[in-house]
Amino acid sequence: MTTTALTRPVLFSLETLAALASLQPDQINRLVILGVLEPDCEPGGRPLFRPEQLGVIFQLQRLRAGLGLDFLAAALVRDLLARIDNLEMTLRTTISVRTTGRPPWTRIA
Numbered sequence: 001m002t003t004t005a006l007t008r009p010v011l012f013s014l015e016t017l018a019a020l021a022s023l024q025p026d027q028i029n030r031l032v033i034l035g036v037l038e039p040d041c042e043p044g045g046r047p048l049f050r051p052e053q054l055g056v057i058f059q060l061q062r063l064r065a066g067l068g069l070d071f072l073a074a075a076l077v078r079d080l081l082a083r084i085d086n087l088e089m090t091l092r093t094t095i096s097v098r099t100t101g102r103p104p105w106t107r108i109a
Helices: 014-020 026-035 052-067 071-100
Strands: 046-047
Touching: 014 046, 014 052, 026 052, 026 071, 046 052, 046 071, 052 071
Parallel strands: none
Antiparallel strands: none
């Protein structure tokens, strides 16, 4: 049995993403080159961006404004914060399993 999507996913062009983020298209290209943004490509080779990529840009802009960082430094901080979150989640799960013998999602109140 095959399934098909009933709607096409929303994808933004480079220019649309730049306009929504209040950035210049060359700034978006720089973020792609740095590996911060991951575009999908249409058959013609134009980059298309998922809506989640706009959230990444907004996080970078908040870090830039709040900490006075450039885009590269903000991207590094964002990556480190994500790694810390993953490590904390792993630690919480490990501690819970060791103390109760059960994963946290099986906890009985």
